[in-house]
Amino acid sequence: MSTMCIVDYGVGNIHSVMKALKLYTDNVILSENIDNISKATALVLPGQGSFAAGMDGLKKRGLIELIQKKAARGTPILGICLGAQLLLEIGYEFGTHEGLGILPGKVVAFPELQLGTKIPHMGWNSLTPARPALWEGTALKSLTKDPEMYFIHSYILQPSMREHIIAKTTYGGLTFPSVIGKDHILGCQFHPEKSSKEGLKIIENFVLSVEGT
Amino acid sequence: MEGLRKIGSPVDLAKKYFNHGADELIYMDIVASLYNRSLDYDLVNSVANELCIPLTVGGGIRSIDDINKALHGGADKVAINTYATQHPEFLKEAVRHFGAQCIVLSIEAKQHNTGWEVFTEGGREHSGRDIIEWTKEALSYGIGEILLTSVDYEGTKKGYDLPLLSTIASIATVPIVINGGAGNAKSIRNALEGGADAIAAATILHYDITTIYDLKNELAEYHIPVRKT
Numbered sequence: 001m002s003t004m005c006i007v008d009y010g011v012g013n014i015h016s017v018m019k020a021l022k023l024y025t026d027n028v029i030l031s032e033n034i035d036n037i038s039k040a041t042a043l044v045l046p047g048q049g050s051f052a053a054g055m056d057g058l059k060k061r062g063l064i065e066l067i068q069k070k071a072a073r074g075t076p077i078l079g080i081c082l083g084a085q086l087l088l089e090i091g092y093e094f095g096t097h098e099g100l101g102i103l104p105g106k107v108v109a110f111p112e113l114q115l116g117t118k119i120p121h122m123g124w125n126s127l128t129p130a131r132p133a134l135w136e137g138t139a140l141k142s143l144t145k146d147p148e149m150y151f152i153h154s155y156i157l158q159p160s161m162r163e164h165i166i167a168k169t170t171y172g173g174l175t176f177p178s179v180i181g182k183d184h185i186l187g188c189q190f191h192p193e194k195s196s197k198e199g200l201k202i203i204e205n206f207v208l209s210v211e212g213t
Numbered sequence: 214m215e216g217l218r219k220i221g222s223p224v225d226l227a228k229k230y231f232n233h234g235a236d237e238l239i240y241m242d243i244v245a246s247l248y249n250r251s252l253d254y255d256l257v258n259s260v261a262n263e264l265c266i267p268l269t270v271g272g273g274i275r276s277i278d279d280i281n282k283a284l285h286g287g288a289d290k291v292a293i294n295t296y297a298t299q300h301p302e303f304l305k306e307a308v309r310h311f312g313a314q315c316i317v318l319s320i321e322a323k324q325h326n327t328g329w330e331v332f333t334e335g336g337r338e339h340s341g342r343d344i345i346e347w348t349k350e351a352l353s354y355g356i357g358e359i360l361l362t363s364v365d366y367e368g369t370k371k372g373y374d375l376p377l378l379s380t381i382a383s384i385a386t387v388p389i390v391i392n393g394g395a396g397n398a399k400s401i402r403n404a405l406e407g408g409a410d411a412i413a414a415a416t417i418l419h420y421d422i423t424t425i426y427d428l429k430n431e432l433a434e435y436h437i438p439v440r441k442t
Contacts, residue, residue, distance in 0.1 A: 015261070015285065015286075015287050016261070016265070016287055016289070019261075019262065019265075019287070020265060048311075048312060048314065048315070049311070049312045050312065118386065118387055118388050118410065119386075120313060120314050120357055120387075122314065122357070122358065122388050122410075123236075123388070123410070123411065124236055124440045148440045148441075150266065150267055152267075152289075152314045153314070154313070154314075191267075193265060194265060194266055194267050194289065195265070195266075196231075196265055196266055196442065197442070199265065200265060
């Protein structure tokens with residue numbers, strides 16, 4: 001039987017993530033425990049707050065190598081917001097910090113945007129596929145055209161490889177990667193669990209992809 | 214309580230507004246500080262359980278532990294007014310703990326001859342603070358959002374306080390949610406064009422004068438981008 005595990009590494013509102021997953025599966029737990037996370041057939045990395053605080057939270061619990069190993073072995077991982085940022089190699093929030101490095105790339109502050117653009121980028125904004133028909137076969141399949149999601153962030157995902165960008169979003173004149181991933185790894189800069197019905201489709205698709213295997 | 218009316222259960226209202234396409238929900242116990250009581254965190258949790266959109270809660274928040282309880286109850290952001298006006302450094306501490314994205318400064322503004330004063334307790338108590346100085350000070354602590362309520366306009370349905378809005382918009386570097394006075398779609402358009410990043414409405418929705426669904430359709434006719442639901 002499959003068990004999904006939301007990794008509790010001490011940052012942010014994890015309850016809404018749990019609530020959203022429970023709409024689609026009973027086999028989900030919230031844990032910071034190494035054994036539970038080892039056994040899990042899929043991981044969800046939630047999170048809000050700074051890159052450094054996130055990595056510290058994982059380090060304190062001895063989870064960094066474990067998550068890297070599971071990613072390498074093909075365990076599906078869904079990263080949300082900070083959890084998506086941690087998938088990359090380096091973060092530049094409050095200094096330079098090493099990330100999980102599951103995907104090559106870095107996390108940087110928004111560059112200068114159009115005059116009057118406010119940071120954090122907070123609110124609803126739409127996703128467009130980075131390339132045509134790219135969403136087929138990913139957790140973004142079955143979304144409506146230009147689906148709107150809830151964003152709340154000051155730093156952006158910068159994967160090194162173009163093929164790891166799945167969706168893009170435009171804010172203050174800048175188009176940035178809003179969904180990244182490859183194979184079994186997916187990172188969403190926005191909060192699907194807070195993004196009403198369209199966001200929940202991503203959660204549902206992720207659950208189906210895990211439980212279908 | 215004087216001047217307050219019961220209009221229904223917060224849980225039922227949350228369900229209703231979510232179904233009508235609200236983009237975000239604000240749940241406030243506006244007199245929590247007045248009675249020196251805390252938010253009802255179980256109720257916050259029940260409200261949060263009805264939603265998969267962002268939830269801001271406020272009322273009587275005066276410690277890091279209070280914010281933790283609100284977030285664990287399912288809130289995404291907390292709005293702080295009274296305690297911040299008394300202990301401004303608390304805003305800094307809260308931002309450091311939870312990040313700017315989590316900390317909303319709630320301002321209750323009441324007009325006087327030469328400007329606006331910051332009030333607390335749903336417009337009952339003076340804080341003695343001038344709104345411009347207070348906003349600047351709070352911004353320096355790193356708050357992530359401003360919930361700006363005009364006490365004078367609340368419940369009037371005559372449109373938002375645009376002079377107040379433009380005063381704060383000219384100095385704010387973070388999103389402003391304007392509150393107090395929501396009337397028809399045109400009044401909302403005026404606020405969005407007058408410097409608001411989002412608008413909050415209560416009376417016109419609580420009393421079913423209109424619905425979020427209808428307002429969004431009317432705003433779309435004005436070519437204002439709205440989230441379709």
